[in-house]
Amino acid sequence: MIAVVDYGAGNIHSVARALTRVGARFSVTNDPSAVAVAEAVVLPGVGAAADTMQGLRNARVDDPVVAAIERGVPYLGICMGLQVLFDRSEEDDETPCLGVLRGNVIRFPEGLEVPHMGWNQVRQVKDSPLFQGVPQDSNFYFVHSYYAQPSDAARVSGTTDYGLEFTSVVRRDNLFATQFHPEKSGLVGLRLYANFIRLAGQTPAPEFA
Amino acid sequence: MLTRRVIPCLDVKNGRNVRGVRFSADIDAGDPVELAARYDREGADELVFYDITASAEGRDIMVDLVERVASQVFIPLSVGGGVRTIDDMYLMLRSGAEKVSINSAAHRNPDLIRACADRFGSQCVVLSIDALRDPESDPPRWAIYLNGGRVRTELDAVETAQRGQELGAGEIVLNSIDADGTREGYDVGFLRAVTDNVSIPVVASGGAGSLEHLRDAVTVGHAHAVLAASIFHFEVYSVREAKEFMAAAGIPMRLDPYR
Numbered sequence: 001m002i003a004v005v006d007y008g009a010g011n012i013h014s015v016a017r018a019l020t021r022v023g024a025r026f027s028v029t030n031d032p033s034a035v036a037v038a039e040a041v042v043l044p045g046v047g048a049a050a051d052t053m054q055g056l057r058n059a060r061v062d063d064p065v066v067a068a069i070e071r072g073v074p075y076l077g078i079c080m081g082l083q084v085l086f087d088r089s090e091e092d093d094e095t096p097c098l099g100v101l102r103g104n105v106i107r108f109p110e111g112l113e114v115p116h117m118g119w120n121q122v123r124q125v126k127d128s129p130l131f132q133g134v135p136q137d138s139n140f141y142f143v144h145s146y147y148a149q150p151s152d153a154a155r156v157s158g159t160t161d162y163g164l165e166f167t168s169v170v171r172r173d174n175l176f177a178t179q180f181h182p183e184k185s186g187l188v189g190l191r192l193y194a195n196f197i198r199l200a201g202q203t204p205a206p207e208f209a
Numbered sequence: 210m211l212t213r214r215v216i217p218c219l220d221v222k223n224g225r226n227v228r229g230v231r232f233s234a235d236i237d238a239g240d241p242v243e244l245a246a247r248y249d250r251e252g253a254d255e256l257v258f259y260d261i262t263a264s265a266e267g268r269d270i271m272v273d274l275v276e277r278v279a280s281q282v283f284i285p286l287s288v289g290g291g292v293r294t295i296d297d298m299y300l301m302l303r304s305g306a307e308k309v310s311i312n313s314a315a316h317r318n319p320d321l322i323r324a325c326a327d328r329f330g331s332q333c334v335v336l337s338i339d340a341l342r343d344p345e346s347d348p349p350r351w352a353i354y355l356n357g358g359r360v361r362t363e364l365d366a367v368e369t370a371q372r373g374q375e376l377g378a379g380e381i382v383l384n385s386i387d388a389d390g391t392r393e394g395y396d397v398g399f400l401r402a403v404t405d406n407v408s409i410p411v412v413a414s415g416g417a418g419s420l421e422h423l424r425d426a427v428t429v430g431h432a433h434a435v436l437a438a439s440i441f442h443f444e445v446y447s448v449r450e451a452k453e454f455m456a457a458a459g460i461p462m463r464l465d466p467y468r
Binding site: 115117135139141 | 380
Protein backbone atom coordinates (compact mmCIF):
# COMPACT_ATOMS: atom_id res chain seq x y z
CA MET A 1 0.00 0.00 0.00
CA ILE A 2 1.13 3.54 -0.78
CA ALA A 3 0.90 5.90 2.20
CA VAL A 4 -0.04 9.47 1.38
CA VAL A 5 1.10 11.32 4.47
CA ASP A 6 -1.59 13.55 5.93
CA TYR A 7 -0.08 16.19 8.19
CA GLY A 8 -2.39 19.06 7.23
CA ALA A 9 -1.02 19.89 3.76
CA GLY A 10 -3.52 21.84 1.70
CA ASN A 11 -3.07 19.89 -1.52
CA ILE A 12 -3.62 16.41 -0.12
CA HIS A 13 -7.06 16.02 -1.73
CA SER A 14 -5.71 17.01 -5.14
CA VAL A 15 -2.90 14.48 -4.79
CA ALA A 16 -5.37 11.80 -3.73
CA ARG A 17 -7.62 12.57 -6.71
CA ALA A 18 -4.69 12.28 -9.13
CA LEU A 19 -3.60 8.96 -7.60
CA THR A 20 -7.17 7.69 -7.87
CA ARG A 21 -7.28 8.77 -11.50
CA VAL A 22 -4.18 6.74 -12.43
CA GLY A 23 -5.52 3.69 -10.60
CA ALA A 24 -3.37 3.71 -7.46
CA ARG A 25 -4.15 1.78 -4.31
CA PHE A 26 -3.24 4.07 -1.44
CA SER A 27 -4.29 5.28 1.95
CA VAL A 28 -4.26 8.83 3.22
CA THR A 29 -2.84 8.49 6.71
CA ASN A 30 -1.39 10.36 9.65
CA ASP A 31 -0.56 7.16 11.51
CA PRO A 32 3.22 6.95 12.10
CA SER A 33 3.13 3.16 12.22
CA ALA A 34 1.36 3.00 8.84
CA VAL A 35 4.07 5.20 7.32
CA ALA A 36 6.70 2.99 8.92
CA VAL A 37 5.47 -0.13 7.09
CA ALA A 38 4.30 1.49 3.83
CA GLU A 39 5.49 0.06 0.51
CA ALA A 40 5.80 3.59 -0.84
CA VAL A 41 5.36 7.08 0.56
CA VAL A 42 3.94 10.24 -1.01
CA LEU A 43 4.56 13.49 0.83
CA PRO A 44 2.42 16.34 -0.49
CA GLY A 45 2.95 19.89 0.61
CA VAL A 46 2.16 23.49 -0.06
CA GLY A 47 2.73 26.62 1.98
CA ALA A 48 5.55 27.55 4.33
CA ALA A 49 8.57 25.52 5.48
CA ALA A 50 8.09 26.09 9.22
CA ASP A 51 4.40 25.10 9.03
CA THR A 52 5.31 21.99 7.07
CA MET A 53 8.00 20.90 9.53
CA GLN A 54 5.70 21.67 12.45
CA GLY A 55 2.90 19.68 10.83
CA LEU A 56 5.18 16.69 10.30
CA ARG A 57 6.41 16.84 13.90
CA ASN A 58 2.97 17.33 15.39
CA ALA A 59 1.72 14.29 13.50
CA ARG A 60 4.94 12.46 14.58
CA VAL A 61 5.47 11.33 11.01
CA ASP A 62 8.80 13.12 10.45
CA ASP A 63 10.97 10.23 11.70
CA PRO A 64 8.88 7.51 9.99
CA VAL A 65 9.14 9.40 6.66
CA VAL A 66 12.92 9.62 6.98
CA ALA A 67 13.09 5.96 8.04
CA ALA A 68 11.00 4.93 5.01
CA ILE A 69 13.37 6.78 2.70
CA GLU A 70 16.39 5.16 4.34
CA ARG A 71 14.71 1.76 3.99
CA GLY A 72 14.68 2.47 0.27
CA VAL A 73 10.95 2.33 -0.44
CA PRO A 74 9.80 4.55 -3.32
CA TYR A 75 9.23 8.11 -2.08
CA LEU A 76 7.56 10.94 -3.96
CA GLY A 77 7.81 14.43 -2.51
CA ILE A 78 5.79 17.26 -3.98
CA CYS A 79 6.63 20.96 -3.62
CA MET A 80 7.26 21.28 0.14
CA GLY A 81 7.72 17.49 0.06
CA LEU A 82 10.87 18.25 -1.95
CA GLN A 83 12.09 21.24 0.03
CA VAL A 84 11.89 19.62 3.47
CA LEU A 85 14.24 16.84 2.34
CA PHE A 86 17.17 19.25 2.52
CA ASP A 87 19.21 20.42 5.51
CA ARG A 88 17.55 23.77 5.99
CA SER A 89 15.36 26.42 4.40
CA GLU A 90 15.88 30.16 4.47
CA GLU A 91 12.14 30.54 4.90
CA ASP A 92 10.74 31.65 8.28
CA ASP A 93 14.13 32.75 9.66
CA GLU A 94 16.02 29.58 8.83
CA THR A 95 13.97 26.44 9.27
CA PRO A 96 15.86 23.20 9.99
CA CYS A 97 14.48 20.49 7.70
CA LEU A 98 14.73 16.69 7.49
CA GLY A 99 18.32 16.59 6.25
CA VAL A 100 17.87 13.57 4.00
CA LEU A 101 19.65 15.37 1.16
CA ARG A 102 22.59 17.76 1.53
CA GLY A 103 21.89 21.34 0.56
CA ASN A 104 19.67 24.29 1.42
CA VAL A 105 16.48 25.92 0.22
CA ILE A 106 16.74 29.59 -0.69
CA ARG A 107 14.45 32.38 -1.88
CA PHE A 108 14.35 33.60 -5.47
CA PRO A 109 16.46 36.77 -5.71
CA GLU A 110 15.07 40.28 -5.81
CA GLY A 111 13.91 41.31 -9.24
CA LEU A 112 12.09 38.07 -10.02
CA GLU A 113 8.37 37.98 -9.56
CA VAL A 114 7.57 35.84 -6.55
CA PRO A 115 5.86 33.45 -6.24
CA HIS A 116 6.97 31.71 -9.41
CA MET A 117 3.44 30.73 -10.38
CA GLY A 118 2.25 29.10 -13.56
CA TRP A 119 3.38 26.63 -16.20
CA ASN A 120 7.07 26.23 -16.90
CA GLN A 121 9.23 23.68 -18.67
CA VAL A 122 11.18 20.92 -16.99
CA ARG A 123 14.46 19.95 -18.62
CA GLN A 124 15.21 16.33 -17.89
CA VAL A 125 18.95 16.32 -17.24
CA LYS A 126 19.08 12.61 -16.36
CA ASP A 127 17.13 9.57 -17.40
CA SER A 128 14.65 8.69 -14.71
CA PRO A 129 11.85 6.14 -14.48
CA LEU A 130 9.68 9.01 -13.24
CA PHE A 131 9.95 10.66 -16.68
CA GLN A 132 8.99 7.59 -18.69
CA GLY A 133 6.70 8.72 -21.50
CA VAL A 134 7.07 12.38 -20.51
CA PRO A 135 8.46 14.45 -23.41
CA GLN A 136 11.56 16.56 -22.83
CA ASP A 137 10.73 20.17 -21.81
CA SER A 138 7.12 19.38 -20.93
CA ASN A 139 5.30 22.09 -18.99
CA PHE A 140 4.36 21.56 -15.35
CA TYR A 141 2.49 23.76 -12.91
CA PHE A 142 4.60 25.59 -10.31
CA VAL A 143 3.70 27.68 -7.27
CA HIS A 144 6.63 28.53 -4.99
CA SER A 145 8.88 31.29 -3.73
CA TYR A 146 11.86 29.19 -2.59
CA TYR A 147 13.92 26.58 -4.38
CA ALA A 148 16.38 23.85 -3.41
CA GLN A 149 20.11 23.96 -4.06
CA PRO A 150 21.41 20.40 -3.71
CA SER A 151 25.09 20.24 -2.69
CA ASP A 152 25.52 17.14 -4.80
CA ALA A 153 24.82 17.82 -8.48
CA ALA A 154 24.24 14.09 -8.97
CA ARG A 155 20.88 14.49 -7.19
CA VAL A 156 19.55 16.90 -9.82
CA SER A 157 17.33 15.12 -12.30
CA GLY A 158 15.36 18.06 -13.74
CA THR A 159 15.87 21.81 -14.02
CA THR A 160 13.71 24.82 -14.85
CA ASP A 161 14.51 28.32 -16.12
CA TYR A 162 12.98 31.24 -14.25
CA GLY A 163 15.51 33.93 -15.00
CA LEU A 164 17.88 31.55 -13.27
CA GLU A 165 18.18 27.82 -13.71
CA PHE A 166 16.93 26.02 -10.61
CA THR A 167 16.51 22.40 -9.57
CA SER A 168 12.92 21.29 -10.16
CA VAL A 169 13.30 17.51 -9.79
CA VAL A 170 15.63 15.58 -7.48
CA ARG A 171 16.36 11.90 -7.23
CA ARG A 172 18.43 9.57 -5.10
CA ASP A 173 17.82 5.92 -5.88
CA ASN A 174 14.12 5.39 -5.06
CA LEU A 175 13.66 8.91 -3.71
CA PHE A 176 11.96 11.25 -6.18
CA ALA A 177 10.72 14.78 -5.58
CA THR A 178 9.32 17.55 -7.73
CA GLN A 179 9.10 21.27 -7.04
CA PHE A 180 6.06 21.48 -9.31
CA HIS A 181 2.60 20.02 -8.74
CA PRO A 182 2.08 17.01 -11.02
CA GLU A 183 -1.48 16.71 -9.70
CA LYS A 184 -2.22 20.07 -11.35
CA SER A 185 -0.14 19.54 -14.48
CA GLY A 186 -2.64 17.86 -16.77
CA LEU A 187 -1.78 14.64 -18.56
CA VAL A 188 2.00 14.77 -18.17
CA GLY A 189 1.50 15.17 -14.44
CA LEU A 190 -0.80 12.14 -14.28
CA ARG A 191 1.76 10.18 -16.25
CA LEU A 192 4.33 11.02 -13.62
CA TYR A 193 2.05 9.64 -10.88
CA ALA A 194 1.46 6.53 -12.99
CA ASN A 195 5.23 6.05 -13.28
CA PHE A 196 5.59 6.40 -9.55
CA ILE A 197 2.95 3.82 -8.68
CA ARG A 198 4.62 1.43 -11.10
CA LEU A 199 7.84 1.88 -9.09
CA ALA A 200 5.76 1.02 -6.05
CA GLY A 201 4.81 -2.29 -7.70
CA GLN A 202 1.32 -1.30 -8.81
CA THR A 203 -0.23 -1.41 -12.25
CA PRO A 204 -1.59 1.91 -13.50
CA ALA A 205 -5.00 2.25 -15.14
CA PRO A 206 -4.89 1.01 -18.77
CA GLU A 207 -4.69 4.48 -20.34
CA PHE A 208 -1.56 5.19 -18.29
CA ALA A 209 0.02 1.76 -18.68
CA MET B 210 10.49 30.14 -19.30
CA LEU B 211 7.24 30.87 -17.52
CA THR B 212 4.39 30.77 -20.01
CA ARG B 213 1.44 33.15 -20.25
CA ARG B 214 -1.90 31.60 -19.47
CA VAL B 215 -5.23 31.33 -21.26
CA ILE B 216 -8.07 30.94 -18.77
CA PRO B 217 -11.62 30.15 -19.81
CA CYS B 218 -14.08 31.59 -17.33
CA LEU B 219 -17.34 29.89 -16.44
CA ASP B 220 -20.02 32.09 -14.93
CA VAL B 221 -22.17 29.77 -12.90
CA LYS B 222 -25.74 30.47 -11.90
CA ASN B 223 -27.68 27.74 -10.11
CA GLY B 224 -25.20 25.16 -11.33
CA ARG B 225 -25.43 26.14 -15.02
CA ASN B 226 -22.97 28.10 -17.05
CA VAL B 227 -24.30 31.44 -18.29
CA ARG B 228 -23.01 34.23 -20.43
CA GLY B 229 -22.94 37.80 -19.24
CA VAL B 230 -23.25 41.04 -21.16
CA ARG B 231 -22.22 44.07 -19.15
CA PHE B 232 -22.86 42.15 -15.95
CA SER B 233 -26.35 40.96 -16.69
CA ALA B 234 -26.29 37.26 -17.25
CA ASP B 235 -29.01 35.15 -18.72
CA ILE B 236 -28.07 33.05 -21.70
CA ASP B 237 -27.54 29.38 -20.84
CA ALA B 238 -24.19 28.25 -22.14
CA GLY B 239 -24.13 24.68 -20.96
CA ASP B 240 -23.10 22.26 -18.23
CA PRO B 241 -19.99 23.57 -16.42
CA VAL B 242 -18.51 20.11 -15.80
CA GLU B 243 -18.70 19.19 -19.49
CA LEU B 244 -17.31 22.55 -20.51
CA ALA B 245 -14.46 22.25 -18.02
CA ALA B 246 -13.50 18.86 -19.45
CA ARG B 247 -13.59 20.25 -22.98
CA TYR B 248 -11.38 23.21 -22.10
CA ASP B 249 -8.93 20.88 -20.42
CA ARG B 250 -8.74 18.76 -23.58
CA GLU B 251 -8.12 21.92 -25.60
CA GLY B 252 -5.22 22.94 -23.38
CA ALA B 253 -6.65 25.51 -20.98
CA ASP B 254 -3.97 26.55 -18.49
CA GLU B 255 -6.41 27.15 -15.68
CA LEU B 256 -10.17 27.42 -15.17
CA VAL B 257 -12.11 30.08 -13.34
CA PHE B 258 -15.60 29.58 -11.93
CA TYR B 259 -17.60 32.57 -10.85
CA ASP B 260 -20.71 32.02 -8.81
CA ILE B 261 -22.84 34.89 -10.03
CA THR B 262 -25.72 34.04 -7.72
CA ALA B 263 -23.37 34.49 -4.73
CA SER B 264 -25.93 33.19 -2.26
CA ALA B 265 -25.65 30.48 0.37
CA GLU B 266 -27.37 28.02 -2.00
CA GLY B 267 -25.06 29.13 -4.77
CA ARG B 268 -22.04 28.40 -2.59
CA ASP B 269 -23.18 24.86 -1.85
CA ILE B 270 -23.77 24.23 -5.55
CA MET B 271 -20.31 25.64 -6.24
CA VAL B 272 -18.58 23.37 -3.72
CA ASP B 273 -20.25 20.36 -5.32
CA LEU B 274 -19.35 21.61 -8.79
CA VAL B 275 -15.70 22.20 -7.95
CA GLU B 276 -15.44 18.74 -6.40
CA ARG B 277 -16.88 17.16 -9.54
CA VAL B 278 -14.60 19.13 -11.84
CA ALA B 279 -11.52 18.51 -9.68
CA SER B 280 -11.94 14.75 -9.92
CA GLN B 281 -11.79 14.91 -13.73
CA VAL B 282 -9.68 17.93 -14.59
CA PHE B 283 -6.11 18.12 -13.33
CA ILE B 284 -5.22 21.75 -13.88
CA PRO B 285 -5.48 24.69 -11.47
CA LEU B 286 -9.03 25.73 -10.62
CA SER B 287 -10.00 29.11 -9.34
CA VAL B 288 -13.28 30.05 -7.72
CA GLY B 289 -14.94 33.35 -6.98
CA GLY B 290 -18.24 34.99 -6.21
CA GLY B 291 -19.72 35.67 -2.82
CA VAL B 292 -16.58 34.86 -0.83
CA ARG B 293 -16.87 36.91 2.36
CA THR B 294 -14.95 35.10 5.07
CA ILE B 295 -11.91 32.94 5.75
CA ASP B 296 -14.30 30.03 6.19
CA ASP B 297 -15.79 30.61 2.72
CA MET B 298 -12.29 30.51 1.32
CA TYR B 299 -11.39 27.35 3.23
CA LEU B 300 -14.51 25.62 1.91
CA MET B 301 -13.51 26.37 -1.69
CA LEU B 302 -9.89 25.32 -1.21
CA ARG B 303 -10.95 22.09 0.44
CA SER B 304 -13.33 21.30 -2.40
CA GLY B 305 -10.41 21.36 -4.85
CA ALA B 306 -9.79 24.99 -5.85
CA GLU B 307 -6.18 26.22 -5.92
CA LYS B 308 -7.15 29.84 -5.79
CA VAL B 309 -10.06 31.81 -4.49
CA SER B 310 -10.87 35.30 -5.63
CA ILE B 311 -12.37 37.85 -3.33
CA ASN B 312 -14.06 40.96 -4.60
CA SER B 313 -16.64 43.08 -2.77
CA ALA B 314 -15.76 41.76 0.69
CA ALA B 315 -12.07 42.58 0.16
CA HIS B 316 -12.84 46.12 -0.98
CA ARG B 317 -15.10 46.68 2.01
CA ASN B 318 -12.62 45.07 4.39
CA PRO B 319 -9.04 44.90 3.02
CA ASP B 320 -7.87 43.06 6.15
CA LEU B 321 -9.64 40.01 4.75
CA ILE B 322 -6.88 39.80 2.11
CA ARG B 323 -4.19 39.72 4.78
CA ALA B 324 -6.09 37.24 6.93
CA CYS B 325 -6.57 34.85 4.01
CA ALA B 326 -2.96 35.21 2.85
CA ASP B 327 -1.63 34.55 6.35
CA ARG B 328 -3.79 31.49 6.72
CA PHE B 329 -3.53 29.89 3.27
CA GLY B 330 -0.61 31.64 1.54
CA SER B 331 -0.60 34.45 -1.02
CA GLN B 332 -0.59 31.99 -3.90
CA CYS B 333 -4.25 31.16 -3.37
CA VAL B 334 -5.55 34.66 -2.71
CA VAL B 335 -6.77 36.46 -5.82
CA LEU B 336 -8.01 40.02 -5.59
CA SER B 337 -10.76 40.63 -8.11
CA ILE B 338 -11.40 44.18 -9.24
CA ASP B 339 -14.42 45.36 -11.27
CA ALA B 340 -13.97 48.93 -12.40
CA LEU B 341 -15.43 51.54 -14.69
CA ARG B 342 -13.49 54.43 -16.14
CA ASP B 343 -14.52 57.86 -14.86
CA PRO B 344 -15.53 59.54 -18.11
CA GLU B 345 -14.38 62.97 -16.92
CA SER B 346 -11.02 61.84 -15.59
CA ASP B 347 -7.75 63.01 -17.14
CA PRO B 348 -5.36 61.34 -16.62
CA PRO B 349 -7.72 58.38 -16.70
CA ARG B 350 -8.97 56.96 -13.45
CA TRP B 351 -10.94 53.81 -12.82
CA ALA B 352 -13.45 53.56 -9.99
CA ILE B 353 -14.18 50.25 -8.29
CA TYR B 354 -17.69 48.85 -8.34
CA LEU B 355 -19.02 46.28 -5.92
CA ASN B 356 -21.71 43.63 -5.91
CA GLY B 357 -21.28 42.59 -9.51
CA GLY B 358 -21.11 46.13 -10.86
CA ARG B 359 -24.14 47.47 -9.03
CA VAL B 360 -22.54 49.67 -6.36
CA ARG B 361 -20.11 52.44 -7.21
CA THR B 362 -17.32 53.32 -4.78
CA GLU B 363 -14.74 56.10 -4.60
CA LEU B 364 -11.94 53.53 -4.53
CA ASP B 365 -9.30 53.97 -7.21
CA ALA B 366 -8.58 50.68 -8.99
CA VAL B 367 -4.83 51.21 -9.44
CA GLU B 368 -4.29 52.20 -5.80
CA THR B 369 -6.46 49.31 -4.66
CA ALA B 370 -4.38 46.87 -6.72
CA GLN B 371 -1.18 48.17 -5.11
CA ARG B 372 -2.69 47.96 -1.66
CA GLY B 373 -3.92 44.44 -2.39
CA GLN B 374 -0.39 43.37 -3.25
CA GLU B 375 0.93 44.87 -0.01
CA LEU B 376 -1.72 43.02 1.96
CA GLY B 377 -0.71 39.70 0.46
CA ALA B 378 -2.82 39.08 -2.64
CA GLY B 379 -0.94 36.75 -4.99
CA GLU B 380 -2.72 37.76 -8.17
CA ILE B 381 -5.15 40.33 -9.49
CA VAL B 382 -8.04 39.78 -11.86
CA LEU B 383 -8.82 43.05 -13.53
CA ASN B 384 -12.24 43.30 -15.04
CA SER B 385 -13.29 46.30 -17.07
CA ILE B 386 -17.03 46.84 -16.76
CA ASP B 387 -16.90 49.10 -19.85
CA ALA B 388 -15.53 46.26 -21.93
CA ASP B 389 -17.28 43.30 -20.27
CA GLY B 390 -19.37 41.27 -22.68
CA THR B 391 -18.81 43.67 -25.58
CA ARG B 392 -16.30 41.48 -27.44
CA GLU B 393 -14.60 44.72 -28.49
CA GLY B 394 -11.34 44.01 -26.70
CA TYR B 395 -9.87 44.31 -23.23
CA ASP B 396 -9.25 47.79 -21.87
CA VAL B 397 -5.48 47.61 -22.41
CA GLY B 398 -4.96 51.12 -21.06
CA PHE B 399 -6.48 50.04 -17.78
CA LEU B 400 -4.40 46.86 -17.78
CA ARG B 401 -1.22 48.78 -18.37
CA ALA B 402 -2.04 51.29 -15.62
CA VAL B 403 -2.17 48.38 -13.18
CA THR B 404 0.62 46.15 -14.53
CA ASP B 405 3.00 49.11 -14.45
CA ASN B 406 2.30 49.55 -10.75
CA VAL B 407 2.26 46.05 -9.25
CA SER B 408 4.68 43.13 -9.42
CA ILE B 409 2.18 40.30 -8.93
CA PRO B 410 0.50 38.66 -11.93
CA VAL B 411 -2.46 40.48 -13.44
CA VAL B 412 -5.18 38.62 -15.31
CA ALA B 413 -7.02 40.51 -18.04
CA SER B 414 -10.79 40.11 -17.96
CA GLY B 415 -13.74 41.53 -19.84
CA GLY B 416 -14.13 42.26 -23.53
CA ALA B 417 -12.33 39.48 -25.41
CA GLY B 418 -13.85 39.03 -28.85
CA SER B 419 -10.95 38.04 -31.06
CA LEU B 420 -7.56 36.37 -30.89
CA GLU B 421 -5.92 39.74 -31.44
CA HIS B 422 -7.54 40.96 -28.24
CA LEU B 423 -5.95 38.11 -26.29
CA ARG B 424 -2.57 38.86 -27.81
CA ASP B 425 -2.81 42.62 -27.15
CA ALA B 426 -3.68 42.09 -23.49
CA VAL B 427 -0.24 40.48 -23.12
CA THR B 428 1.90 42.41 -25.57
CA VAL B 429 0.39 45.87 -24.90
CA GLY B 430 -1.34 45.47 -21.54
CA HIS B 431 1.43 43.27 -20.07
CA ALA B 432 -1.10 40.86 -18.61
CA HIS B 433 0.23 37.53 -17.34
CA ALA B 434 -2.93 35.74 -18.30
CA VAL B 435 -6.08 36.33 -20.30
CA LEU B 436 -9.50 35.32 -19.14
CA ALA B 437 -12.32 34.90 -21.61
CA ALA B 438 -15.79 33.45 -21.58
CA SER B 439 -18.07 33.73 -24.57
CA ILE B 440 -15.50 33.34 -27.34
CA PHE B 441 -14.75 29.89 -25.96
CA HIS B 442 -18.19 28.85 -24.78
CA PHE B 443 -19.77 29.32 -28.17
CA GLU B 444 -16.80 27.79 -29.96
CA VAL B 445 -15.95 30.95 -31.86
CA TYR B 446 -12.38 29.87 -31.15
CA SER B 447 -10.95 26.89 -29.34
CA VAL B 448 -8.52 27.42 -26.50
CA ARG B 449 -5.96 25.62 -28.61
CA GLU B 450 -6.39 28.08 -31.51
CA ALA B 451 -6.03 30.99 -29.11
CA LYS B 452 -2.81 29.62 -27.68
CA GLU B 453 -1.32 28.86 -31.08
CA PHE B 454 -2.15 32.36 -32.27
CA MET B 455 -0.50 33.92 -29.22
CA ALA B 456 2.56 31.68 -29.58
CA ALA B 457 2.89 32.74 -33.22
CA ALA B 458 3.01 36.35 -31.96
CA GLY B 459 6.08 35.43 -29.90
CA ILE B 460 4.35 34.95 -26.54
CA PRO B 461 5.64 31.96 -24.52
CA MET B 462 2.75 29.50 -24.32
CA ARG B 463 2.26 25.93 -23.12
CA LEU B 464 1.58 23.99 -26.30
CA ASP B 465 2.24 20.42 -25.22
CA PRO B 466 0.18 17.79 -26.95
CA TYR B 467 -2.64 17.47 -24.47
CA ARG B 468 -4.23 14.25 -25.63
